């Protein structure tokens with residue numbers, strides 16, 4: 707049961723793209739197991755992006771991510787971590803193919819609309835960081851046999 711952490715970043719929220727991003731994951735056949743709008747603290751974001759702490763853009767990244775509320779989600783399904791990254795596109799929107807979220811809606815790397823976990827272990831860490839266990843709903847999609855063979 708693979709899960710990934712996806713977050714519509716503050717620019718995506720301000721630009722009215724929450725529904726668009728949910729729509730793409732739903733339409734693909736992935737299952738939403740948690741979602742909430744929250745204004746994350748700088749400390750929380752420093753922890754979330756701790757592997758990037760020595761990058762020159764780290765403080766700017768934390769400022770950007772704490773500049774307004776973001777929409778945090780957990781999505782579940784086959785290979786959802788890798789597919790989620792494909793649906794997002796490259797880190798830099800200018801390098802993202804049209805048809806991807808960043809390739810359709812972004813221009814600058816520091817305003818790239820949406821976050822997605824980069825590996826299964828990262829996803830598990832991020833889900834635990836952003837959600838309490840009781841915020842995750844375990845349920846079956848009635849249309850599961852129409853999505854999976």
Ligand code: GTP
Pocket residue numbers: 758763766767796797798815816817818820821822823824
């Ligand atoms: P996330 O899904 O947000 O984790 O993006 P990513 O996995 O595609 O990239 P990475 O984890 O390496 O970087 C995290 C975020 O930092 C990116 O999404 C960008 O918003 C920002 N970032 C990465 N590289 C640069 C950079 O060179 N300049 C600036 N200004 N921001 C960057």
Ligand code: MG
Pocket residue numbers: 822824
């Ligand atoms: Mg990343």
